[in-house]
Each structure stands twice: as C-alpha cells, then as structure tokens.
Amino acid sequence: MAGRTQNYQQRKDQQRKARKKKFPLFWLLYLLFVIAMIVFWIRAVDYVKKCLVLYEESQPVNSMETIIADLRKQGLESYVRIDGEMSRFDSQEAFAKAAQKLVSGKILDYALAKGVQDPAAPKYELLADGEPVGFVSLKETSSETMFLNLLKVSEWALDHVEIKAIIKGENSFEVTVPESYQVLVNGIAADERELAPETQVSEEFAYASEYVEVPSFVTYRSEGLLDPPTIQILDQEGRQIETAVEQKNNKTSASLMAFMESDIPEELRKQVLENTERYTNFFSADLPGCKGSVSPIKDMFPRDSYYLDLADTYRREDMWMYSAHSTPVFKNEVVDHYIRYNEELFSCEVYFEKEMQLSKTGKKKVDITNFRMYYGLLDGEWKILDMVTLLASE
Numbered sequence: 001m002a003g004r005t006q007n008y009q010q011r012k013d014q015q016r017k018a019r020k021k022k023f024p025l026f027w028l029l030y031l032l033f034v035i036a037m038i039v040f041w042i043r044a045v046d047y048v049k050k051c052l053v054l055y056e057e058s059q060p061v062n063s064m065e066t067i068i069a070d071l072r073k074q075g076l077e078s079y080v081r082i083d084g085e086m087s088r089f090d091s092q093e094a095f096a097k098a099a100q101k102l103v104s105g106k107i108l109d110y111a112l113a114k115g116v117q118d119p120a121a122p123k124y125e126l127l128a129d130g131e132p133v134g135f136v137s138l139k140e141t142s143s144e145t146m147f148l149n150l151l152k153v154s155e156w157a158l159d160h161v162e163i164k165a166i167i168k169g170e171n172s173f174e175v176t177v178p179e180s181y182q183v184l185v186n187g188i189a190a191d192e193r194e195l196a197p198e199t200q201v202s203e204e205f206a207y208a209s210e211y212v213e214v215p216s217f218v219t220y221r222s223e224g225l226l227d228p229p230t231i232q233i234l235d236q237e238g239r240q241i242e243t244a245v246e247q248k249n250n251k252t253s254a255s256l257m258a259f260m261e262s263d264i265p266e267e268l269r270k271q272v273l274e275n276t277e278r279y280t281n282f283f284s285a286d287l288p289g290c291k292g293s294v295s296p297i298k299d300m301f302p303r304d305s306y307y308l309d310l311a312d313t314y315r316r317e318d319m320w321m322y323s324a325h326s327t328p329v330f331k332n333e334v335v336d337h338y339i340r341y342n343e344e345l346f347s348c349e350v351y352f353e354k355e356m357q358l359s360k361t362g363k364k365k366v367d368i369t370n371f372r373m374y375y376g377l378l379d380g381e382w383k384i385l386d387m388v389t390l391l392a393s394e
C-alpha cells in the first residue's frame with residue numbers, strides 16, 4: 001500500500017514538472033510571433049509610406065519647377081513646335097526664334113491646363129508675365145510599378161513647347177509673273193491664297209485674244225513673314241527663271257513680264273516657215289491665183305482675219321505696182337525664239353532673205369522678212385492670229 005502511494009506521488013511530480021516545461025515554451029513562441037508581426041507592420045507601413053512619397057514626388061507637376069527653370073535659363077528655341085498663327089512660308093527655325101523673342105525678358109511660369117489630360121503626355125499652360133502664350137508638354141522617360149502594382153512611379157522630361165500666340169513678322173512679298181508660271185517662296189509654292197484679284201494682259205495679245213485664251217500676268221502677295229523670303233520663279237516646264245529681286249522697306253518684289261523661250265518642234269517649224277514664204281509670195285505676186293483672190297493664203301488664217309482683209313485690199317489696189325522678177329529663192333531661213341504660252345497659243349520669230357532678179361533691169365533684189373508670228377489652235381489646226389514686223393523689208 002505504501003508502495004502504491006509512493007508511485008502515485010512520483011507520477012504527480014513528473015506531470016507537474018512537464019507542465020512547468022511546456023508553459024514557458026508556448027509563451028516564448030507567442031512572444032516571438034508578436035515581435036515578428038510588429039516588425040512586419042512597421043516595415044510594411046514604412047514601405048507603403050515610402051511608396052506614397054515616391055508616387056507623390058513622381059507627379060508631373062513636381063517636375064514643372066525644374067523644367068520652367070531650365071526654360072528660363074536655356075530658352076525655348078530647341079523645344080518649340082509650330083502651333084500658332086503665322087505665315088505658311090516661315091520655317092520652324094524662324095518661328096522658334098520669334099517665339100523666344102516673344103517671351104524674352106519676361107517671367108515664365110506655368111498653370112495646369114484646362115480640359116481632359118492625357119496621362120501619358122500631360123500639358124501645362126505656359127505663362128509669360130502671367131499671360132498665356134502656349135503649352136508645355138511632358139514625356140515619360142522611365143517608370144516603375146510599386147505596392148502590388150497599384151502605384152506607378154514615373155520620371156518626366158520636357159517634350160515640346162506649343163506656342164499658341166499670334167506671331168506676325170514685318171516682311172512681305174509681291175511677285176508678278178505669267179499666270180502659267182509658278183512662284184516659290186522659301187521653297188513653298190504660292191497659290192490662290194496669295195493671288196491678288198488684279199490681272200494684266202499684254203497688248204501683244206490684242207488680236208490673239210479674239211480667238212483663243214491668251215496668257216495674263218498675275219500677282220502673288222503676302223504679309224506677315226518673319227524673315228525676308230527667298231523668291232524663285234519656274235516656267236511651265238519647271239525651269240527656274242533668273243529674275244531681279246528687290247528688297248526694300250521689308251518688302252521683297254519681283255516682276256517677270258516676259259515668257260521663257262524653248263526649241264520649236266520640227267513639225268511646227270516647217271509649217272511656220274512654209275506659211276511665211278507663201279504669205280510673202282502672195283504680196284510679191286508669186287503665188288498662183290493671188291491676183292484673183294486671197295484664196296491661196298486663206299487656209300493659213302481664221303475666216304474673219306484682219307490680215308485677209310489687208311491682203312485683199314493690197315491685191316486690188318497695190319499688187320500691180322510690184323516689179324516683175326524671176327522666181328524667188330529663199331536663203332538664210334531661221335525660225336527661233338519659240339514661246340509656248342498655253343495649249344492653244346504660241347509665237348516664234350521667222351527670218352529669211354528672198355532673192356529675185358528684176359526682169360526689166362536685171363538687178364538683184366533682196367526682200368528681208370523678219371516677223372514674230374502668233375499662232376492659235378482653232379478646230380484642231382494652227383492658224384496665224386497675228387504678225388509683228390521686226391525688221392522692215394528692203
């Protein structure tokens with residue numbers, strides 16, 4: 001009995017000692033867990049705080065102070081993009097210089113632009129002495145996502161400056177050319193936007209204008225250029241014409257009241273030469289049937305041509321006075337100075353020497369013909385519309 005009691009007591013002591021060993025271990029582990037959680041949350045809160053600070057600092061508006069400071073120091077020229085009202089003949093470089101001049105000596109600042117913003121390309125209004133002159137556009141140079149990809153931290157730089165202000169220069173141009181010619185201003189073609197309402201028609205086309213469309217001279221003009229322009233004139237074949245250009249009182253002027261010559265097509269050359277020879281033979285009574293009517297030359301002119309009336313008057317009143325002579329011989333024939341005005345009008349010069357021997361005296365007679373002939377395309381055929389004597393017959 002005493003032995004049982006002793007064994008029971010020993011088991012009680014062992015259980016008590018076991019409970020004493022387990023109790024401190026549990027609390028130790030619990031304490032470690034609590035400490036770990038505290039450290040975790042401290043670090044988590046610190047990380048979140050750091051992310052929020054970086055996110056706030058990465059907002060585009062926080063980069064604007066540095067960007068505006070750089071613009072004040074370096075100027076706008078390298079960043080300006082054309083977006084304001086200006087002459088279409090001015091270059092990007094000229095516009096950039098004018099934009100810099102616009103804000104020179106003024107205090108630059110910025111304000112948040114109104115309207116919906118593009119997160120990838122934020123805009124801020126650019127102010128000069130408090131007055132809006134344009135916009136500053138930023139671009140993202142790098143980015144990083146943080147805090148479970150919920151926050152995006154970006155770095156921003158200046159992309160370009162848009163000048164919205166009206167930039168007008170003090171230069172202008174005025175160029176007068178044939179209507180079929182092209183005027184290039186700083187390499188850009190002038191068109192109906194610069195075309196003045198007034199036109200001029202040369203008196204040399206007085207007769208030709210009764211039958212076909214004749215060329216007129218037109219004037220192109222424009223104002224508000226930033227720099228004196230470079231003027232080039234091209235004819236209808238695209239050849240550049242050398243023309244005197246005058247620059248005076250901020251105005252660039254040029255006037256080309258003439259047309260560019262070219263080589264006459266062989267077929268036209270032969271026709272012009274043959275017609276002119278026939279015409280002179282009519283007046284020297286060397287054309288069969290010329291004494292009876294103007295029929296021998298009628299096909300060369302329009303039906304109601306003034307020149308047919310002249311020829312008929314000459315036939316009836318003066319042809320009899322022309323001295324009898326041998327059959328004419330044509331020498332030194334030249335057809336040149338060909339000008340094509342449009343699809344239905346051209347002119348050229350004709351020169352030749354017409355040698356004859358007078359029947360009564362045997363002397364040699366030389367008639368010199370030198371005309372500028374104007375031809376028009378009527379019903380698909382080239383007709384003589386006008387003739388101008390350049391050198392009187394001898």
